[in-house]
Amino acid sequence: MAHDEGLAAEVRGLAAARGAVILAHNYQRAEVQDVADFVGDSLGLSREAAATDAGVIVFAGVHFMAETAKILAPDKTVVLPEGHAGCPMADMITPADLIAWKARYPGVPVVTYVNSSAQVKALTDVCCTSANAPQVVRSLGVSRVLFAPDRNLAAWVAGQVPQVEIIAWQGFCPTHDRITAAMVADAIERHPGAEVMAHPECRPEVLELADFVLSTSGMLRHAAGSSASDFIVVTECGLLHALEKAAPGKHFHQPSPAPVCPNMKLTTLEKVRDATRDLTPAVEVPEDVRRRALAAVERMVAIG
Numbered sequence: 492m493a494h495d496e497g498l499a500a501e502v503r504g505l506a507a508a509r510g511a512v513i514l515a516h517n518y519q520r521a522e523v524q525d526v527a528d529f530v531g532d533s534l535g536l537s538r539e540a541a542a543t544d545a546g547v548i549v550f551a552g553v554h555f556m557a558e559t560a561k562i563l564a565p566d567k568t569v570v571l572p573e574g575h576a577g578c579p580m581a582d583m584i585t586p587a588d589l590i591a592w593k594a595r596y597p598g599v600p601v602v603t604y605v606n607s608s609a610q611v612k613a614l615t616d617v618c619c620t621s622a623n624a625p626q627v628v629r630s631l632g633v634s635r636v637l638f639a640p641d642r643n644l645a646a647w648v649a650g651q652v653p654q655v656e657i658i659a660w661q662g663f664c665p666t667h668d669r670i671t672a673a674m675v676a677d678a679i680e681r682h683p684g685a686e687v688m689a690h691p692e693c694r695p696e697v698l699e700l701a702d703f704v705l706s707t708s709g710m711l712r713h714a715a716g717s718s719a720s721d722f723i724v725v726t727e728c729g730l731l732h733a734l735e736k737a738a739p740g741k742h743f744h745q746p747s748p749a750p751v752c753p754n755m756k757l758t759t760l761e762k763v764r765d766a767t768r769d770l771t772p773a774v775e776v777p778e779d780v781r782r783r784a785l786a787a788v789e790r791m792v793a794i795g
């Protein structure tokens with residue numbers, strides 16, 4: 492659309508003027524992904540935030556992602572175009588919850604999914620994302636871990652790393668948790684022969700139907716490299732735009748209704764324009780919290 496092209500050009504011009512890099516998560520609206528310098532999963536975006544030379548990071552995603560960028564890049568201005576874009580799963584464990592939980596399991600290390608607040612990360616031994624959770628748990632070399640906040644990711648990791656007892660916090664992603672096995676079975680029936688890729692935030696009975704359990708960028712790499720032409724994509728609908736770019740000519744289907752993360756959709760191209768122009772709303776993390784959270788995030792980034 493001409494209007495969007497003009498707006499996209501305006502955003503790119505402002506980004507150049509501000510010395511800003513625009514990072515976008517794979518679930519963002521198509522027009523927001525298209526204006527970004529880098530589109531990726533949580534792990535890839537953290538890596539970009541840590542590596543960039545830009546003085547400003549415009550983070551098109553949800554709050555914990557921008558906060559993680561600020562933890563890794565404290566000298567940079569990090570702006571979240573829609574300040575109210577949160578993650579309900581991240582809100583399912585508070586620092587007080589984690590302190591009380593840890594007290595019940597003295598000496599047991601805590602692995603926290605990056606979908607969590609900086610304060611929760613600061614109480615954590617090591618973070619993980621959907622791309623590296625089994626490796627992170629394995630790297631600890633212990634027989635028991637506390638895993639927060641996602642019970643579904645925890646259950647999947649438990650299956651991947653059976654030698655470690657995973658004690659799970661009972662949080663979940665509302666967008667992924669409401670996908671049922673019946674919805675996925677129906678998609679498989681409608682598209683026989685399609686490869687099924689599912690995100691590990693889905694319920695165990697959904698993951699049982701998947702051929703591949705992958706992070707969002709893992710799905711992009713898999714679809715581009717696979718000889719299959721059809722895929723059932725069991726994750727948030729924004730990924731389809733990224734998939735169509737990564738694997739042109741292939742066909743992507745979703746369970747019905749298509750899963751939507753309302754928070755990811757709050758960021759519009761207009762809001763990206765305004766945030767890049769005004770450098771607000773900026774994300775801040777108190778320095779003592781940031782330093783402790785950084786140790787857990789850096790430990791993860793070093794593992795891979």
Ligand code: 13P
Nearest residue numbers: 532533534620621706707
């Ligand atoms: P990825 O790190 O796989 O992109 O997932 C982030 C997320 O919020 C999934 O709901």
Ligand code: SF4
Nearest residue numbers: 578579580664666752
């Ligand atoms: Fe959070 Fe789920 Fe949205 Fe990901 S899809 S940001 S886990 S609510």
